[in-house]
Amino acid sequence: MAINLNVYLVTNGNGREAVEFYKEAFGAEVLAMQTFGEGPSSPDHPIPPEAKDWIMHASLQIGSSVLMLSDTLPGMPHTVGDNITVTVNTDTAEQAKDIFSKLEVGGKVNMPIQETFWSPAYGNVTDKFGVQFQISATPGQA
Template sequence: MSISLNVYLVTDGNGREAVDFYQKAFGAEVLALQTFGDGPSDPNHPIPPEAKDRIMHASLQIGSSVLMLSDTFPGMPYTVGNHVTVTVNTDTTDEAKAIFNQLQDGGEVKMPIQETFWSPAYGSVVDKFGVQFQISATPGQA
């Protein structure tokens, strides 16, 4: 069993500026940077022009830790206090589902755990203490 935890920040359209800022402040290495426009297209859910350059996901290596962040999607609420989440990365789908199921007990599921184009098992849940977690199976990367 391999599990890692990371801090995940949500920015309100200024994600690229935040990546540059944290890269400089911490001497970080940008491991990944993907905009909503870079993601796979879906004719049933087209990406609006104002979302194409917003950050869908970025990862920065800071020492032995990884800081992750994304922008809100245009029109989604941005609330200071809810803009920091904890990501839980496991190396198997079964581990991700088991952790998700435990965290949802008494909490609120924001996105059911499911297969996505970036993970065989990803979900988002706010636990009974009000902490938001993003659970993701990333085989070989936890």
């Protein structure tokens, strides 16, 4: 059973600047960077033209750790204090669902665990201690 934990930062439209800042500060390698404009479109959450270059997801290798970040989804509030989460990456959807179901006890489900275009099981939950977790099955990457 492979599980990885990473820090996930949420920026407010300045994600590209943050990627460059952390790349320079830590001598990091950018592993991935995708903009909202590159992702699939959704009529429920249209991306305004000025946000198409905002970062939907980026990851940087810093030593043996991975720092992940994204800009706040356009139209959603950006709350300092809620802008740092812990990501939990598992090998299987079953493992992700099991961890999610345990973390949600006494907590709050922000996004139910479900299949997404990037994961067979992804969900967001705040546990009973107020810690926000993003749970994601990433087969072969955990």
